[in-house]
Amino acid sequence: MNKFIQQKGKAIIYLLIAAVLVTFLTGTIKAAVGFLLVFGVPLYFMSKMPEYATTGERFTRYMFLVISSSILVFLITPVIIIIPLSFNAEPYFTFTDGMLNLDPDAFSMRWYMDILHNGMAAPQAVEGWWKDMWENAQWIRAARNSFFIATISTVIATSVGTLAALGLSRPEMPYRALITSLLISPMIVPLVITATGMFFFYSDIGLAKTYWGVILAHVTLGVPFVIITVTATLSGFDMSLVRAAQNMGANGWTTFRRIIMPLILPGMISGALFAFITSLDEVVAVLFIADVDQRTIPRQMFSGIREQISPTILSVASILVLISIILLTVLELLRRRSERLRGMSPG
Amino acid sequence: MSTADLTLTQDGIPLKEKLAKTTALQRRRAFLLTLPLVLFLIISFVIPIGQMLFSSVHNDKVSAVVPNFADAILQWDGQGLPSEETFEIFVKDLAAAKKVREVGRTVGNMATRINYEKPGSRSLFTSTARKAGKIKEGPYKEALIKINKKWADPSIWLTLQRAAHDITPAFYIAALDLKYADDGSVIKADELYQIYLDNLMKTLGVSALITFICVLLAYPVAYLLSVLPLRQSNLLMIMVLLPFWTSLLVRTTAWIAILQTEGVINDMLVFLGFISDDGRIQMIYNQTGTIIAMVHILLPFMILPLYSVMKTIPPSYMRAALSMGAKPLYAYRKVYLPQTLPGLAAGTLLVFILAIGYYITPALVGGEDGLLISNLIAYHIQKSLNWSLGAALGTLLLAVVLILYWLYNKLIGIDKLRFG
Secondary structure: OHHHHHHHHHHHHHHHHHHHHHHHHHOOHHHHHHHHHHHHHHHHHHHHOOOOOOHHHHHHHHHHHHHHHHHHHHHHHHHHHHHHHOOEOOOOOOOOHHHHOOOHHHEOOHHHHHHHHOOOOOOOOOOOHHHHHHHHOHHHHHHHHHHHHHHHHHHHHHHHHHHHHHHHOOOOOOOHHHHHHHHHHHHHOOHHHHHHHHHHHHHHOOOOOOHHHHHHHHHHHHHHHHHHHHHHHHHOOOHHHHHHHHHOOOOHHHHHHHHHHHHHHHHHHHHHHHHHHHHHHOOHHHHHHOOHHHOOHHHHHHHHHHOOOOHHHHHHHHHHHHHHHHHHHHHHHHHHHHHHHHHHOOO | OOHHHHOEOOOOOEHHHHHHHHHHHHHHHHHHHHHHHHHHHHHHHHHHHHHHHHHOOEOOHHHHHOHHHHHHHHHOOOOOOOOHHHHHHHHHHHHHHHOOOOOOOOHHHHHHHHHHHOOOOHHHHHHHHHHHOOOOOOOHHHHHHHHOHHHHOHHHHHHHHHHHOOEOOHHHHHHOOEEEOOOOOEEEOOHHHOOHHHHHHHHHHHHHHHHHHHHHHHHHHHHHHHHOOHHHHHHHHHHHHHHHHOOHHHHHHHHHHHHOOOOHHHHHHHHHOOOOOOOOOOOOOOHHHHHHHHHHHHHHHHHHHHHHHHOOOOHHHHHHHHHOOOOHHHHHHHHHHHHHHHHHHHHHHHHHHHHHOOOHHHHHHOOOOOOOHHHHHHHHHHOOOOHHHHHHHHHHHHHHHHHHHHHHHHHOOHHHOOOO
């Protein structure tokens, strides 16, 4: 281990020298900080190298870590970078000099206020401000639509999806492969094709430009995720528990409620979360089927990006990122719980 | 008699029969559980798409607007000009159709339909329809030709005869960059109008490129995640899952903010002195921007299946190969790579399937040259309103996707798909 610490110490010294060189070459200390972040962080993960590793192996390993951490940075940066950008005091999509110098005046909440004000009859009024905001602000209306549609489609998708997943994971299921491919296909068929077909058919039966039309579309698109997550949970399910319950005289419904459901609940909830986020994020079907009355947040963002792009969109996006972080956390907790539960069941 | 037939259950029924009955019941029960969803999807998904597929070969704009004439022209042998009676029926139908205001049944609708196959003939129909009511008596043929000399051209009647069929391959012919020649044979469309096959090829090419970049980027990351201790890999997994869970529009917006000429990257490059303030690079609203944003959006779909396969590969295999004297690269090629192939195939097919149907990102950041086949379909459905052509293009795209989906099922099995 001593040797490794020496190696690490050497590497740090080399890095610092390189950073000084970068500062010298670019004439700014910020570039050196970036350089240190990119090349220094992988060093942290180097601690697992065995002592007998040769310099060549160390170098390969180090380059591998640099490359893969840059790819991870590529993945996460766009999602994170919009959060500070959304506090910009100026109507720009970039960091102003003031922001880089951490000048408090360069930051503001104006784009978050704009989410509320946009579309309001009298944003400065004191009397009836809340009512005005709730009813007239464009983004608030879009948010209300989004959550309404997403909630109802999630409930429907989760219930019919779970039912179907229960059937699909029974060993006796006939035509399993065929039916599974049919039920997953809404995820695979290009959205434009699905949306076009729905637009024509729903127009014929009077569902286009209604909430139910959009909900129907979102249930269809959310169902594959429910099927996938619930069948995944059921794949580790011990069927002898069901037989034991039936042996002791429980009927089908009781068996489901007392035995199956508590065990697959984590899978059901993650399926529901997937269906919820799918509906919350879906825009193509909304573009084709919905009318102005059914505008959702993504639809509003879509026209915002197309027509007059303003940092308001960045602040909406930041709020959505926050929602994703919350959902992801819930999902991770569920996954752990599910693993614990499964560890408990025999076999 | 075999022994199986002799075995009876308690109530005296042969075991074989009883067992068959019970299995049949269980099969029915399992199927009944899936039935609500199957029915739901048939109504909300299968029928709509089926109807769209049908509309790619079905267009009744001629027979709906001039029904009697449509019957008459189908009897014509295609030689010279149609008979005087056919002309008479045409003039009368046209005069009657002029009064119709119902959407989908106006002379304008028919004219548009004919115009797809014979560009520039739209005004011929609309202007003739205005005067058709004034022709009270024959000879109708001369009267019509007096209104417009183009009626003496047999090719317009051949086009009408083709379009009088409700079921037509015309829109597939258009979607494949072909057209009808004046004599009714199918030839290549003019250079200027050859856009659809080119676009389909471009879509496939761009998707292949995106898939390839995704493989290159996903492989090291998935490997890193699979070899790190669980605590660290779970931490890094967040960096993959958070983008995966973040709205598509949020990520597209983020790339606009980062890549635009006044955006973060250009500012940084100017700041660092790599480019001058006037020499800012156009990275968005073109094909480059589409590819960057789509790689970012689809990368998790490659990382996750690769990771789940790599996690199951015991590290002892590589150690064994190395200890027996294999060079690292050779051991990797012979031992590690073959074991990751299932994950690689799953990720590649999934990313490719999702990429060829992509609509939102190209529509927002694609500019002119970044548009893919989905955008053309949407254009025909929403803007140009040539629904049949849009449906024909959609059917072609769907065919490609379904073949790949079938392949996916064959190679990997869709029930193996997992998220996180």
